[in-house]
Amino acid sequence: MTGPLISLADVSLVFDGNVGALNHISLDIAKGETVGLVGESGSGKTTLCRVLVGLAEATAGTVAIEGRPLDALIAADPLAFRRKVQLLLQDAVASLSPRMRIGRLLEEPLAIHGMDLLAGRRRIADLLQRLGLPQGVLDKYPHQVSGGQARRVAILRALMLGPSIIVADEPTAGLDVSVQGDLINLLVELRGDLGLTYLIVSHNLNVIRRIADRTVVMYLGQIVEAAPTTALFSGPAHPYSAALLSTNPAIDPRRRRTRIVLEGEIPSVVSPPPGCRFHTRCPIAAARCRAEEPQLRPLPDGRQVRCHFPLTEPEGAAAFAAAAQRHANVPADRPRPLA
Ligand SMILES: Nc1ncnc2c1ncn2[C@@H]1O[C@H](COP(=O)(O)OP(=O)(O)OP(=O)(O)O)[C@@H](O)[C@H]1O
Ligand code: SF4
Ligand SMILES: [Mg+2]
Incomplete structure (x- = not known):
């Protein structure tokens, strides 16, 4: 076959x-x-x-x-x-x-x-x-x-x-x-x-x-990232994957400091947000995200991602680093919305 x-x-x-x-x-x-x-x-x-x-x-x-x-x-x-x-x-x-x-x-x-x-x-x-x-x-x-x-x-x-x-x-x-x-x-x-x-x-x-072997990340009924598991865990491409992974410090203790705490409620699938479904909670959402829904698309390394600004590309990486910096002072015992 x-x-x-x-x-x-x-x-x-x-x-x-x-x-x-x-x-x-x-x-x-x-x-x-x-x-x-x-x-x-x-x-x-x-x-x-x-x-x-x-x-x-x-x-x-x-x-x-x-x-x-x-x-x-x-x-x-x-x-x-x-x-x-x-x-x-x-x-x-x-x-x-x-x-x-x-x-x-x-x-x-x-x-x-x-x-x-x-x-x-x-x-x-x-x-x-x-x-x-x-x-x-x-x-x-x-x-x-x-x-x-x-x-x-x-x-x-x-x-x-x-x-x-x-x-x-x-x-x-x-x-x-x-x-x-x-x-x-x-x-x-x-x-x-x-x-x-x-x-x-x-x-x-x-x-x-x-x-x-491969991990698929879902958010509000959609696949937002599908990647070889090692690639995902060593460097997520979608901001939601990054947030999900960062709620688990055991995965990589060095990430503790850059944990991204997602703000806000999970929206309802009955009326998902327009544009990117994740924009209401995304730490790097931009104007384009609110207006235009991203499609699941292949990245050069073979994974698929549904995001205008994947973290594996310079623009997304820079925005995410800045967001992580802003979150750096969040105390470790703060309730984690994603846990
Ligand atoms: N039979 C049903 N009728 C109407 N809505 C449903 C039905 N089953 C599931 N849903 C809704 O569909 C959405 C997806 O539910 P699903 O159970 O697939 O989620 P899940 O990812 O398995 O969640 P969990 O991690 O809690 O198990 C939810 O909004 C849920 O309320
Ligand atoms: S498209 Fe925009 S809002 Fe959606 S995950 Fe990517 S950066 Fe965040
Ligand atoms: Mg379930």
């Missing part, structure tokens, strides 16, 4: 009530790639995940897998589609029936997909081992396992039917830091062993930095 595994072209989604949760999203994901998705609450990350797994339908644009439109794939064989593309949720196990033992919960999809029970049980045994879960977990009820084990059970359930794409919406949220680290290592290992492709949403930028 030469084309991308997953391709979103100019995808928009408007909910009833005029909520434009996704606005002209274009994104290609290659087979075997891990794409991280970040952005403040309400930026559209979950909606994008739901579109990819067929739980929500784009109002405009096309979503394709291996070049075939998603709606055609689902119409042709809905079960095959569900086997191929799995959604992994934060509370997947907690939301399962509390009255069924985990073993039975895991066997349930086998019957739905008409798979042989014995072969299915062998697959479960193999995955238990791969995921470092004891056999005894099968006899337990969902509430009887630890948070970390529950997450592994959810991963097992997602992998049972041999998917090629895993869409994970905040898979490590709510776990202790060390457990999060173990889980990320596990996901990386599985990707190699099973040839998986991931789209992973996380508010934890350290998680994204560790696992994602």
